[in-house]
Amino acid sequence: xxxxxxxxxxxxxxxxxxxxxxxxxxxxxxxxxxxxxxxxxxxxxxxxxxxxxxxxxxxxxxxxxxxxxxxxxxxxxxxxxxxxxxxxxxxxxxxxxxxxxxxxxxxxxxxxxxxxxxxxxxxxxxxxxxxxxxxxxxxxxxxxxxxxxxxxxxxxxxxxxxxxxxxxxxxxxxxxxxxxxxxxxxxxxxxxxxxxxxxxxxxxxxxxxxxxxxxxxxxxxxxxxxxxxxxxxxxxxxxxxxxxxxxxxxxxxxxxxxxxxxxxxxxxxxxxxxxxxxxxxxxxxxxxxxxxxxxxxxxxxxxxxxxxxxxxxxxxxxxxxxxxxxxx
Amino acid sequence: xxxxxxxxxxxxxxxxxxxxxxxxxxxxxxxxxxxxxxxxxxxxxxxxxxxxxxxxxxxxxxxxxxxxxxxxxxxxxxxxxxxxxxxxxxxxxxxxxxxxxxxxxxxxxxxxxxxxxxxxxxxxxxxxxxxxxxxxxxxxxxxxxxxxxxxxxxxxxxxxxxxxxxxxxxxxxxxxxxxxxx
Numbered sequence: 192x193x194x195x196x197x198x199x200x201x202x203x204x205x206x207x208x209x210x211x212x213x214x215x216x217x218x219x220x221x222x223x224x225x226x227x228x229x230x231x232x233x234x235x236x237x238x239x240x241x242x243x244x245x246x247x248x249x250x251x252x253x254x255x256x257x258x259x260x261x262x263x264x265x266x267x268x269x270x271x272x273x274x275x276x277x278x279x280x281x282x283x284x285x286x287x288x289x290x291x292x293x294x295x296x297x298x299x300x301x302x303x304x305x306x307x308x309x310x311x312x313x314x315x316x317x318x319x320x321x322x323x324x325x326x327x328x329x330x331x332x333x334x335x336x337x338x339x340x341x342x343x344x345x346x347x348x349x350x351x352x353x354x355x356x357x358x359x360x361x362x363x364x365x366x367x368x369x370x371x372x373x374x375x376x377x378x379x380x381x382x383x384x385x386x387x388x389x390x391x392x393x394x395x396x397x398x399x400x401x402x403x404x405x406x407x408x409x410x411x412x413x414x415x416x417x418x419x420x421x422x423x424x425x426x427x428x429x430x431x432x433x434x435x436x437x438x439x440x441x442x443x444x445x446x447x448x449x450x451x452x453x454x455x456x457x458x459x460x461x462x463x464x465x466x467x468x469x470x471x472x473x474x475x476x477x478x479x480x481x482x483x484x485x486x487x488x489x490x491x492x493x494x495x496x497x498x499x500x501x502x503x504x505x506x507x508x509x510x511x512x513x514x515x516x517x518x519x
Numbered sequence: 520x521x522x523x524x525x526x527x528x529x530x531x532x533x534x535x536x537x538x539x540x541x542x543x544x545x546x547x548x549x550x551x552x553x554x555x556x557x558x559x560x561x562x563x564x565x566x567x568x569x570x571x572x573x574x575x576x577x578x579x580x581x582x583x584x585x586x587x588x589x590x591x592x593x594x595x596x597x598x599x600x601x602x603x604x605x606x607x608x609x610x611x612x613x614x615x616x617x618x619x620x621x622x623x624x625x626x627x628x629x630x631x632x633x634x635x636x637x638x639x640x641x642x643x644x645x646x647x648x649x650x651x652x653x654x655x656x657x658x659x660x661x662x663x664x665x666x667x668x669x670x671x672x673x674x675x676x677x678x679x680x681x682x683x684x685x686x687x688x689x690x691x692x693x694x695x696x697x698x699x700x701x
Contacts, residue, residue, distance in 0.1 A: 237545045241555040481549075485541040501531050 211303045219289045223439035224254045229473070230439070230480050237484045258436075264428035269332055272425065276330035280323045281426065281433035287319035288437045291444045296371045298457045298464035309370040310362055313448060314355055317403070320441065321347045324412060324422045327434070331425035339421025342491055343412035346402055349495050350409075353502035354399035357392035360506075360513035361452045364389060370448075374456035382455040388513035393453040395506050400445045402494070404438065406479060408486045409494060416488075446475035565643040570626045572644040573619060573657070576637055577664035583676040584663055586638035588614040595633035598623040606677055611684060613677040617662060621647060622655035 200207040228243070228251060235242025243250030268277055294309040296302040306312055321344055328340015361383055362368055365376040373383075383389040402409035413421030423434045450456055450471040457464030459471075489497075556563055565571070576585045588605035589612075600623050604616035631639055647655070663669045 233549070236549045236553070239548060239551055239554045241553050241557070244557065481542060481545060482538075485545045486538055497531070501528065 215292050215303055216289050219285070219292055219440045220436055222443050223436040224258065226439040226443050226476060227254045227257075227435075229476065230483075233477065233480045234484055237481075258432055261432040261435075262429050266428045266430065267425075269425045271332040273330035273332070276326045277425075278430075280327035280330065281430040281437070283326065284320055284323035284437040285433045285440075287316050287323065288440045288444060290316040290319075291448075292440070294370060295444065295447055296374060296451065296456060297447075297468050301465065302371060305369075305371060307369045307372075310358060310368045310373070313370075314351075314358065317441075317444075318347075318351065320437070321351075323437075327426065328422040331422075333425050335418045335420075336422050336424045339412045339418045339424070342418075343405065343422055345491065346405075346409065346411055346494055346498075349498040350399040350402035350502070353395050353498060353506040354403060356503070356506035356510050357395040357399070358452060360388055360392040360510050360517075363510070363514045364517035366517070370451050370456070374451055374458065377455040378458045382453065382458065384453045386516070388509055388516055389453060391505070391509045392513065393449070395502055395509070396449060396452070398502065400449065401479065401482065402498070404441050404445055404479075406442070407483045408489050410483075410488060411491055411494060442476060442479065443472060446472045446479065449475060565645070569643050569645070570628055570641045572621075572642050572647060573630075573662055574640055574642045575617060575659070575663045576640060577669050577673075581676070582672055583613060584638065584669065584673045585636050586614045586617065587612040587636055588617075589636070591633045591635065592630035592639055595629045597627065597629065598625060600624045601630060606674065607681045609684075611677055611680040613673060614659065615674055617659040619657045619662065620655055621657055 200210055231253070232242040232250075234240075243253035246253045246256050268274060291313050293303045294306045294312055324343040324347070325340045328336045328338075328343065331337070361373065364383060364386065365373045367373050367376060377383055384393055405412050411421075413423065415421075418424070423431055426434060447468065450468060454471050456471075457468045459467035462470070577583075578585050586603075588603050590601075590603065590605075593599075593601040593603065600619050600621065602618050603614045606613045606615040626641070628641065631641055649655075660667045660670050663673070665672075
């Protein structure tokens, strides 16, 4: 059935591209609903609450209702805001996330764009997120937003380096920049995570991923208790929804990326590949949320010091280790 | 930690250990029974001395409300919530109307403490919110135990007793009373 449909669309390349784009964009809009629901449930359970319960079975449609509410709300632009940037910022954040999903293989052949430098591409486009956050913070004409934006840039750029270095360790180890290539290597040779240099790389990646998606203990860009809500303070309605969606879609993406790099992507027994991908992703998302609701927030100087004094040297040494072991 | 003794690796390992400890705590909490009471569907049991909506005690034996209309509760009330219309006098006194404006009430219990006849009490009903503005006004039928029916019987009983008393009195006494008022 699916084969027949894809076969039909492949006769018209432009249409096929359009279909893929629509599917990916809607996936990026829909997956945050699931992730936010899971997040709220886990947050509730950890705090001895029940979480959302009333809309739909066990409250499953609560986030959909919230999203609908956000879409219907008034779109407020603060006086003195730089309107062009203010309008543009949420969409840039969202587009960077959609672009990341574009090269992500969900199962064998289930990839919108087979790219042989997918890893490089992902690292490149995910940095657009930083641009959008700075744009939002700067254009809001609000000191809290600006502080949040500045913190975000400092933090995301600092953590991008150890993250890229740890991803690079995987690239050297598997000898491929293509995500499909990396996963296929793991299908043949076993998951990357079982090799010592990649284990360290995975730990560093995990820490950096927490920082990259602005989650506690690294949620300084939107530290509620210090900065109202950081870079998105002035955003409301649909624009806020886009920021929120892109944040949680990023959360999904960064774990899917980790699954592809370290945990063999779709590789797994019995169950179909797509199920394995989602299983790994949601287990990791659970761990992310578990961490989120455990430690308190760090200070900005602690966070930056941690990145530059510890993570960067360790990931550099680990990269050399991986190269020494991996290059054949 | 001061900068002079800052060792990033020690700091990191220390942080990891404490993070792990914290995560054990949150993991345990994840499976603990939840404390949420889903209010409209579930309710907490109300303690017996809860200060909820007032009620006027119905005396089954005497077939009347305990209230004699002495206004001690109204005098004790700091916010002037209570007003009443007295019915009868002497040994067979009661009330025909008893109104409480709970919009002003702070549920301080002073009226209950003031009552020497065990007539007014506070019950377990705490859901007094309403969309109507006059819903804070509680009349005797809303307050009396047994409602409308009890109020009717209360007035009946007291009027009957008053009438009996009137009959039992000698005729000249009635004349004298009438003469006095003239």
